[in-house]
Amino acid sequence: MTDSHPPCPKCQSPYAYEDRALLNCPECGHEWDPKIVEQEDHLIINDSNGNQLAEGDKITLIKDLKVKGTSTTLKVGTKATIKRLVDGDHDLDCKVDGAGVMMLKSAFVKKA
16 A cells, blocks of 8 residues: 655655544654645744735735825725735735735734
C-alpha cells in the first residue's frame, strides 16, 4: 500500500497519518490541514476575530476610520477586497468600496 500523504512540513518525516480532517506526524507531533499549504516565508495575518486573511479575501470594517489627509471617514460595515498582505504597521493593501486603494490595519477589519 502506497502512502499518498505529503511529508511533515516541520520535520519532513514521511510517516504522516490522517486523523479526521488533519494530518499528524508521529515523529514531531505536528498537526496540519492538508488543504492549507504554508511556506516558511509565508506571511500570516489575522483579522480582529482571529481568522487568517489571504489575498483576494473580502473584508468589512468594524470601526469608523478617518482617512489621513482628508476629511473622509470610512464607516463601520464598509466592504473592501485585499489585494496584498504586507509586513508592517498597516498590513493590508486593499481596494475599499467607494474610497479607492489604501492600506488598512488588520485589527480594524473582519473577514466577510
